[in-house]
Amino acid sequence: MQTNVSTPNHRRQFGLQPTLAWTAMLGLVCFSLLCILAGAGGLLRLAYPAIALLVGLFLFKRYPVLYLGFTWWIAFLTPFVRRLIDFQSGWVDPSPVLLAPFLVMMLTGLTFVQYLPRYLRQDGLPFILSAAGVFYGLLVGLIKYPPTAVVVPLLNWLAPILFGFHLFVHWRHYPAYRQNVERVFLWGVLVMGAYGVLQYLVAPEWDRFWLISSKAIAFGTPEPLGMRVFSTLNSPGPFATVMMAGLLLLFNNQGTLRFAAGGVGYLSFLLSLVRASWLGWAVGVVAFVPSLKPRLQMRLIVTILVMAVCVVPLVNTQPFSGAIAARLQTFSNTQDDVSYNQRLEGYGQIMGEALAEIPGNGLGFVLTNDSLGSNDSGILTLLFNLGWFGTLPYLGGTVLLFFSLFRGKEGQTDPFVSAARAISLGVFAQIGLGSSMLALSGVVMWSFAGMALAAQRFYRYQHLLQPGDE
Template sequence: MQTDVATPSRRPQFGLQPTLAWTAMLGLVFFSLLCILAHAGGLLRLAYPAGALAVGLFLFRRYPVLYLGFAWWLAFLTPFVRRLIDFQSGWVDPSPVLLAPFLVMMLTGLTFVQHFPRYLRQDGLPFILSAGGVLYGMLVGLIKYPPTAVVVPLLNWLAPILFGFHLFVNWRSYPAYRQNLERVFLWGVLVSGAYGVLQYLIAPEWDRFWLINSKSIAFGTPEPLGMRVFSTMNSPGPFATVMMAGLLLLFSSQSMLRFAAVGVGYLSFLLSLVRSSWLGWVVGVVMYIPSLKPRLQMRLIVTILVMAICVIPLVNMQPFSGAIAARLQTFSNTQNDVSYNQRLEGYGQILGDALAEIPGNGLGFVLANDSLGSNDSGILSMLFNLGWFGTIPYLGGMILLFFSLFRGTEGRSDPFVSASRAISLGVFAQIGLGSSTLALSGVVMWSFAGIALAAQRFYRQQQLLSEVGSE
């Protein structure tokens, strides 16, 4: 396999190198743009995921670092591409376009198969346990439902685990992967945050079209100043999770672009009105600061103060302050919070049924007449889909994962490691309020956990080499 994983230079690189890889990626971009301009959305619905998978496979084999960035940008932008296609060529749900990022991430299943025996008794056990729980749910689902009903849930459950495992086992490439993730999320926050603010102010026609046809009442009204921001992503929840991760990473960024990213990032993050992600961000910050050396703590506190100076005037400016302030007030006034009360009532109605699921219903299960929505709780989703037989290894793998994450001290000298741990825990902390371990939110959690574990192995190896060299 040709590698592009040598430790990168700190000097900025402006050329699109390697040429062959960028030709493949830009080819997909220009082909998609051409189809949209030519109103050939029907063709693009199938060509887009097929083309993304072909490019992803090429990058996976030849340019692994670029593959990582390509997969993330697909996750960030594919729902936006879907909305443009539907706006031009008619509403289709479910849309095959949305499969693209998860099909590309499933390529890391090749890494899982290759390294499974070696890491069974090593630090890879959390990923293997959780993947085993998902595969159990898949088998039950295939017995009970048509295979087509199991495909999308399998991608949502399994792709995040495989993607995180891929980052972990490629620990030797940690410096290059770290730089790639920092760059991807810097630009991701900037682009998605800026579009999110624009979406709130003008409500583009394709976003209004999607909101009307999806009948997602909880996402606001299809008019300017009426939407809960979801930016280029599929709904406010995954968008807020991605922004939470990016904003935590920006604390350690040295790029001058970080100040622009912070402004639009925090504003759109708050306009998403996703309280669980707001709480996840607080959990992340609380975990992040104490894990650093005192010198880095002071630098981080100064950075937070500078960011606050940039953000607070924007948040208190009309027309943004009204929606944000009203949502913040729900933390102290739960009696009039319809969403909170519905969720509480739903838990009371179906929690007993969920706890009684021993074998589970399998992936593809949809709870009939669900006032809460099994997707509104990761705990209920686990119990209904996996049962206790699948939930025990799946949840046990995650608990073991966090135990492994926080036993090392690498984060005290590497802020990226501390941020990665904080991001993973911040996402996991939302499990009672949403399916935070699945789909794009799950990719965020498992990926940053995977790269934090990779950092542990990388620094241990560096220390061993240093000790050998000093003898």
């Protein structure tokens, strides 16, 4: 039985109530717009993460559902704000603006400390084991490198785990969290997808400036029809992961807006040219469909067919078809695929060295290799940064996480649970092709896993309250 539990307080939080919370969030938006319009990008560069943290702390304490939505939107839009600031006030790298989403997420460390003793021997063990592996890497990194070199890697590694744990332990809020996440990702896919298509066709000046300044040659050329789409995010990889999650969630949506979101969403997703996320989406669909009851399977299949009718004509129309078709051909013609062959060469050069990393180099270590960087493989990232001492608990926690995710049957009656499992598995499936467990991609994996585990506890509690209900 699917149970929809929603209190009046939860319902109020989906409009522009409570007024104080929305005033705080819109205040950040208005302040950012005013600074950009007034040419005060330098001020905003420091003020933006500080104000975002204060707003996040206020919502975290008072309005937990709005905190969740605020965190996702800060993650979606902060790289875009950074590009506007740099375009106006000059290129700065690393930019303190990019700290904003991770500072907001790290507030959930308070939840981790508060609930750690209670969940040490319960379903929270996967999060605790993986966090232990990260803390080991932190200790090694602090011994080898200056503290400033460890801060950003720590945020990238730890924030996803803490955020997922926070969602899990607040399982009583699951219905409100579910509704919030579905709405956030519906609008997120629509907004980011539409801007992604515009980015490909027009190549806005701030995006071109960022591409030139960052020297990110792998992201294409700074001209219309030349960019690999990254939309409002910082690079094609995280963008494709977020879109993969949003597009899988659209299968659950029954509103008409999902077709517009799906059209621009799939088109921009394909224009990102991130094959790892394409494969992750396929893994997600394969995991999604069998977990549903036959009636929900038929509804999902119909939705996929309708989405295909909307998307296929766009994909086969110039100027989109050329770039997408060329990328798709690399699946069958690997001999001429330069990046694929470079990745294989890199693996051959350093895999033996990675496997020999017993203590690891710690957080802050950066692999330099002409053919392969550590970000091209989550496996290499784990071994070089955490060593076997840190990798074993981290991977042990991850394996235990997925074992826990797929042992329940809640997904048969609640499609969101099935989608959340599929999303987490789809992200993890990319670990051999990128560091999918870190930064925003990691947030997607751990947060949806946390939501699925929260659903298990929520429905288990509902069945205890109604033992005769089937």
